[in-house]
Amino acid sequence: MKNESVLSNTVKVLEGLGAVVEEVKDSEVYLRATRESVRAVAKALYSSGAYLRTCAGVDERELSGMLAVYYIFGLDEQGVDVVLRVLVPEGDPWSASIVPDVPAADWCELEVRDLLGIDFRGRLTKRLVLPEDWPDGVYPLRKEFKYDEKPSRVLREELPEEAGVPVGPYHPALHEPEYFELYVEGEKVVDIAYRGFHVHRGIEKLAESQRFTYKQVLYIAERICGICGIVHAFCLTQATEDIIGKEIPKRADYIRTIGLELNRIHSHLLWLGVAAHEIGFDTLFMYVWRDREMVMDVIEDFTGNRVTYALMTIGGVRRDIPQEKAERILKVMDLLDEKVRKYKKMCLDERTIRMRCDGVGILRKEDAIALCAVGPTARASGVPFDVRADDPHAAYDEIPFRVVTYDTCDVTARLLVRIDETLESISIVREAIKRMPSGPVRIRVPRVVPTGEGVGRTEAPRGEVIHYVRANGTERPFRWKVRAPTLANLLSIPVMLTSRGDYVVNIADVPITFASIDPCLSCTDRAIRFIDVSSGKSWVWTFSQIKRMYWRD
Amino acid sequence: VLYSIAVAILSLALAPVYDGLERKIRAAIHTRIGPPILQTWYDILKLFTKEIVVPVGGIWYTLVTALELLTLIASSTILLHISSYGLGKTALLEAVTFIVLTSIVTTLAIVRAVSQNNVFSIVGGFREFSLMLSAEPFLALSFLLLASGAGSLASKSIATAVLAISSYVISGRVPYDIAEAEPELASGVNIELAGPLLGLATTSSVLKKLVSATLTALALTSFVGLSGFSSLMAVVIATPITWVTHTIVSTILGRSRVDLAIRFLYVSLFSLSLTLVLSFGLGL
Numbered sequence: 142m143k144n145e146s147v148l149s150n151t152v153k154v155l156e157g158l159g160a161v162v163e164e165v166k167d168s169e170v171y172l173r174a175t176r177e178s179v180r181a182v183a184k185a186l187y188s189s190g191a192y193l194r195t196c197a198g199v200d201e202r203e204l205s206g207m208l209a210v211y212y213i214f215g216l217d218e219q220g221v222d223v224v225l226r227v228l229v230p231e232g233d234p235w236s237a238s239i240v241p242d243v244p245a246a247d248w249c250e251l252e253v254r255d256l257l258g259i260d261f262r263g264r265l266t267k268r269l270v271l272p273e274d275w276p277d278g279v280y281p282l283r284k285e286f287k288y289d290e291k292p293s294r295v296l297r298e299e300l301p302e303e304a305g306v307p308v309g310p311y312h313p314a315l316h317e318p319e320y321f322e323l324y325v326e327g328e329k330v331v332d333i334a335y336r337g338f339h340v341h342r343g344i345e346k347l348a349e350s351q352r353f354t355y356k357q358v359l360y361i362a363e364r365i366c367g368i369c370g371i372v373h374a375f376c377l378t379q380a381t382e383d384i385i386g387k388e389i390p391k392r393a394d395y396i397r398t399i400g401l402e403l404n405r406i407h408s409h410l411l412w413l414g415v416a417a418h419e420i421g422f423d424t425l426f427m428y429v430w431r432d433r434e435m436v437m438d439v440i441e442d443f444t445g446n447r448v449t450y451a452l453m454t455i456g457g458v459r460r461d462i463p464q465e466k467a468e469r470i471l472k473v474m475d476l477l478d479e480k481v482r483k484y485k486k487m488c489l490d491e492r493t494i495r496m497r498c499d500g501v502g503i504l505r506k507e508d509a510i511a512l513c514a515v516g517p518t519a520r521a522s523g524v525p526f527d528v529r530a531d532d533p534h535a536a537y538d539e540i541p542f543r544v545v546t547y548d549t550c551d552v553t554a555r556l557l558v559r560i561d562e563t564l565e566s567i568s569i570v571r572e573a574i575k576r577m578p579s580g581p582v583r584i585r586v587p588r589v590v591p592t593g594e595g596v597g598r599t600e601a602p603r604g605e606v607i608h609y610v611r612a613n614g615t616e617r618p619f620r621w622k623v624r625a626p627t628l629a630n631l632l633s634i635p636v637m638l639t640s641r642g643d644y645v646v647n648i649a650d651v652p653i654t655f656a657s658i659d660p661c662l663s664c665t666d667r668a669i670r671f672i673d674v675s676s677g678k679s680w681v682w683t684f685s686q687i688k689r690m691y692w693r694d
Numbered sequence: 695v696l697y698s699i700a701v702a703i704l705s706l707a708l709a710p711v712y713d714g715l716e717r718k719i720r721a722a723i724h725t726r727i728g729p730p731i732l733q734t735w736y737d738i739l740k741l742f743t744k745e746i747v748v749p750v751g752g753i754w755y756t757l758v759t760a761l762e763l764l765t766l767i768a769s770s771t772i773l774l775h776i777s778s779y780g781l782g783k784t785a786l787l788e789a790v791t792f793i794v795l796t797s798i799v800t801t802l803a804i805v806r807a808v809s810q811n812n813v814f815s816i817v818g819g820f821r822e823f824s825l826m827l828s829a830e831p832f833l834a835l836s837f838l839l840l841a842s843g844a845g846s847l848a849s850k851s852i853a854t855a856v857l858a859i860s861s862y863v864i865s866g867r868v869p870y871d872i873a874e875a876e877p878e879l880a881s882g883v884n885i886e887l888a889g890p891l892l893g894l895a896t897t898s899s900v901l902k903k904l905v906s907a908t909l910t911a912l913a914l915t916s917f918v919g920l921s922g923f924s925s926l927m928a929v930v931i932a933t934p935i936t937w938v939t940h941t942i943v944s945t946i947l948g949r950s951r952v953d954l955a956i957r958f959l960y961v962s963l964f965s966l967s968l969t970l971v972l973s974f975g976l977g978l
Contacts, residue, residue, distance in 0.1 A: 427724035428724070647951055647952070649951040650951070
């Protein structure tokens with residue numbers, strides 16, 4: 142724990158506001174606050190430099206007779222996570238919202254409200270995660286709700302059809318399903334509203350079912366994402382090992398680091414190709430994806446799989462890297478290094494790319510901090526936040542690397558951050574292979590995980606991934622909460638896509654700006670609804686209305 | 695008449711082949727294998743075997759799409775007719791007819807796009823309109839000046855440059871494919887098309903590319919001073935070469951944005967045209 146005195150001062154301030162210290166671990170401090178005092182405590186924490194990683198609702202009636210909300214803050218300068226617990230009685234399930242002071246808690250509070258039935262006072266509430274036809278008063282994360290239960294649909298009044306401007310159910314710019322309302326004047330976007338969560342998969346609930354043990358949940362975790370599944374598997378092992386309290390072999394740490402970095406290389410190259418396609422530069426897209434195959438082949442050679450690697454296991458890794466494979470990895474790293482440098486030069490010199498990316502999708506540093514943006518999205522706004530450096534895990538504390546930041550806060554900055562990070566990842570892989578100690582790659586761990594809480598986090602290609610595990614002394618998790626980086630970064634999208642003053646957003650900027658956070662959602666949705674902001678009304682556009690608007694411009 | 699029919703059939707037959715060549719070259723630059731050279735032909739034929747799905751606008755919409763193709767065929771035929779005796783020796787009436795036909799094609803394309811109750815088609819249509827306003831006046835000016843045969847080598851060179859840029863724009867390639875811009879508008883002007891109607895639009899699209907390449911080829915070959923059959927042959931040979939050049943240019947660029955594209959076109963074409971008019975006015 143770094144800066145212990147600063148931390149104890151912060152904790153004293155929080156205690157003065159009504160917080161109670163429940164437990165102090167090496168890298169976590171567990172506090173409890175009442176539902177009335179939580180807002181003041183969260184505000185003080187936030188003011189002291191903490192940022193909100195996520196919040197989670199837990200049905201703890203079996204354990205404490207109450208429902209609970211956990212706000213997980215990060216105090217990176219002190220090197221700790223502060224977990225703030227609020228207990229809420231089942232009969233009167235409400236708590237004060239922290240959103241007025243910590244805007245980044247917006248969606249996770251709504252998620253808790255939808256899934257656990259806790260109401261948050263002092264903020265606007267709406268249904269976020271559950272579908273429209275889900276019945277009221279049925280909360281899927283409560284323990285009495287079976288994981289395979291299917292409540293009957295409730296027919297509600299049909300929403301007005303937003304014909305006139307249908308984009309979906311699929312839109313070429315959106316590789317997964319989501320819904321935007323763009324508020325425009327001509328080609329200028331003046332505001333945007335987002336509606337997502339169309340394919341909420343209920344993975345957290347599934348993991349609580351009686352079918353899966355901790356090790357089996359790992360396979361579910363890896364399937365959260367088809368690109369960076371390894372980081373989810375890693376975070377879950379990290380959180381579980383945190384509860385078990387056993388050190389894993391050093392060689393396993395290095396292999397985990399290599400796996401995570403190879404994944405970052407493939408993910409960033411994939412993104413670069415997609416970004417090039419969004420601005421119609423298909424040649425770059427083809428070249429990058431061609432070269433990405435090299436790293437995919439290496440991953441397959443190393444783990445046996447291209448997508449879901451099944452590398453992580455609680456207690457270490459499932460695959461070792463013999464010398465001949467290490468040499469093959471190094472050879473590919475040399476080739477990629479050269480290629481990626483060429484792409485960087487191309488992105489810096491090519492006028493088409495610069496014209497479409499410079500000054501587009503601006504997210505100012507203060508906005509990135511306030512909205513708790515993570516990963517390349519934050520770093521491109523000059524926020525040097527990188528879990529690998531702030532909270533070194535695996536072998537990151539033994540391998541030197543640079544946290545890449547840019548301060549132009551636009552799409553170009555996000556592009557350059559990712560390219561530079563790819564080069565850093567190549568360097569990390571080389572260094573990890575060079576320094577990797579010999580020895581076993583895993584230890585045996587008990588099937589039954591003792592009662593406790595654990596937090597696992599790492600820097601995924603898109604930003605910080607965080608997993609929270611609550612164990613109850615069985616071989617199955619009592620509660621498993623996942624926060625993927627896209628959830629944190631999506632809150633920044635309205636800021637990036639809203640024209641203000643001299644900053645003008647065009648409809649044509651929407652795909653590349655949206656792509657610039659490297660969103661990872663799940664598939665569907667349709668419409669972009671165009672609304673006249675001057676009157677504040679929304680309507681279905683007719684041909685004549687659109688014609689009139691265009692002629693006016 | 696027979697000559698015109700023969701030219702029209704030749705244009706219809708060759709344009710998809712050139713387009714297939716374009717796809718093959720683009721694939722080669724991308725280090726892909728790419729589709730067979732006749733793929734565009736196969737695509738068009740397949741589209742014409744599909745059921746007719748008439749979008750909003752009904753038969754009128756279909757007629758506009760067909761008329762657009764017919765006008766393009768006429769436009770292409772006139773261009774090859776002009777080729778047979780060289781650009782500098784063109785009758786004014788033929789040159790003006792070509793310009794009028796080009797404008798009609800653009801107008802029909804815009805009408806087709808904005809007549810749909812689909813916002814992407816409409817946005818695409820208006821993008822096309824903005825783009826054409828930035829390119830076609832300059833195309834008309836440079837073409838008429840070159841057709842008149844007047845001016846010095848320097849002024850003809852400037853006119854050829856203006857014609858080359860503006861004709862590239864009407865070909866609808868990257869970076870000026872903003873009316874279709876897939877990630878932004880989901881095919882924009884073509885979003886409502888399917889089956890034979892899409893077949894008609896695809897044929898129009900490749901014919902536009904043919905007209906674009908022929909225009910530049912015509913301007914370039916006019917410097918050689920050929921006439922008659924040799925002039926026609928020079929244009930016929932230069933056209934695929936120009937097409938390939940267009941392909942390479944479009945492959946190494948990314949898509950522009952409507953405001954950036956218009957600004958660039960106005961600045962470059964306006965300054966070139968101003969120089970052109972001044973050089974003609976001063977007799978340089």
